[in-house]
Amino acid sequence: MAASPSASAAVASNERQRGKAAAKGGVNDSWQNQRFESHAMSTTAGNKPSSIVNGERGPDHLLVLVHGIMASPSDWTYFEAELKKRLGRNFLIYASSSNTFTKTFGGIDGAGKRLAEEVRQIVHRTESLKKISFLAHSLGGLFARYAVAVLYTPNNLGDGDLNDASIAGLSTKHGLIAGLEPINFITLASPHLGVRGRNQLPFLLGLHFLEKLAPSFASVFVGRTGSQLFLTDGKPNRPPLLLKMATDCEDGKFISALGAFKCRILYANVSFDHMVGWRTSSVRREDELPKPPQRSLDGYKHVVDVEYCPPVSSEGPQFAPEVAKAKEAAQTEPSTQNTVEYHELVEEEMIRGLQRVGWKKVDVSFHSAVWPFFAHNNIHVKNEWFHNAGTGVVKHVADSLKQQESSYLTANL
Structure with a gap:
């Protein structure tokens, strides 16, 4: 049964209070002050949360960018600039900095908790926010999956688990993330099934x-x-942790948190990615890998195929x-x-768990690029000069975000 609007508001209010309590308790990590200062123009007016800045209402959609292993927010420089141009002022685009460089070695769970706390702080400081999305590259996709489970609050507080029938329906009745309505969860070349097994870590050459x-x-x-x-x-x-993250368990409501998002998209390199294999980044079995087309989709160079995979009922x-x-x-x-x-x-168990929610799977092929072996960094244009083969992917991601935003606005008219 869907929660009432007042119940949803109460959940959102409770989540904001948690953020305020955390802020008062004081978190000493230097990343907080550094990132908040760098985003002061877009997230705050002075030191107080505000929904109106310079006479204009603030952004209502938070888009969190999460980098991968041994990386930093600077990896998103080109991608972030393009998203700002294409998406407009309604989005607050925030590149996470809580797990830079060697902090990525301390465990997916630890990194996910730090990311969750960082997001809570941003939400606490920006009252205008109503919606939230995540865009993550490589290992950052696993950090983001853990974080959303930490941030997840079911609307129906008496029953947070999703059964097979309800998990297919995508609406706010399934819960909130950091007190906001979850819209998009997007990963780029992320090892959702880990890197163990044949060609899951391609630089080992199989x-x-x-x-x-x-x-x-x-x-x-x-x-x-x-x-x-x-x-x-x-x-x-x-x-193992990744198996836990394919279900709801005592460590977190991982699959329910993913199911709360209106749209989930997996971008995967079909070849030339020496860090993350095609199977693990697209959550497919070996016999489910299609033969990738050689031609790009119109307007999106190197994006070769898009497939929607509906939810598959199972016991998890x-x-x-x-x-x-x-x-x-x-x-x-x-x-x-x-x-x-x-x-x-x-x-097999991880695939069965993750297939309980629907995914849009976008296959990317840099076989015709000048430097195809940079596929893992091309897919998110880590460097504008060396990895610019991925500009078509950036455009596809931006258009997917815009399409979902338009659908949201139409549904709420």
Whole structure:
């Protein structure tokens, strides 16, 4: 049963109060003051929250940009400038800075919590906000998925879980994110299924002996985040974090939070991405990968295909005894057979969980670009000069955001 408007307002008010309490408690991380000062012109008037700045009503749609591993907000310089030109003043575009560089090594859960707190602070300081969207690149997509679960509040406080029938319906009755109406959740080349398994981490060239050794070295080079990406985190009898993030569990309402968004889009490189494979970034099984067209869509160079995948009813992912046994074998005796068996079991469970919500899947191919091997950074134009092959992707993302905004306005007339 949908919550009443007054109930929705109460939930939003409660979320704002949480943000105020956090602000009063004081968060000492330097990223807060730095980012708030840099966004003072667009988010605040003086030191007080305000919905009207210079006689004009402030933006009502917060778009949070989340960078990937060993990166910073500067990675979004070109993308952010283009979005501002194309989307107009109704959007407050904010590039997150709470997980810069080596902070990305401390675990997806820790980074997700920092991102959630950063978003709460922005919402607290900008009273005009009513809607929220996320746009994330690479590992940032997993940070954003964790953060939205932290920020999620069901409208019906007595029943936060979504059943298979209700999860397909996309409206505010499914809850709020940071007290705002969730609109878009978009990722660019994000490893939603982790990077374990054949060609999920393409620079290993699909060689079994390298893929066997990689999990052992991952935690050395990229810390806790590495073990989570390779699904080796936690005790043998406990599910890995990424499997938890494909369902609702005691750690968070991950699938309900995703289901609250009106639109979810996965942009994935079909080839030449040496960091994130096509399967994991598009949440597909091997036999579900289509043959990518060679021609780009009209007006969107290197964007080659768009597919809408409706929700698939299921009981959600399980961590069955045989999966726990396979995990223990992969941790203690990491043979090729053990690691492949464990990965295949967990990957199938993650896919089943994430398919409970509908996705729009956008395939990108830089095969005809001058520097196709930069695909992972081309897809979000990390550098305007070296990665400008991705400008068509930027335009496609902007137009998708505009289309969803127009649909929202039409629905609320």
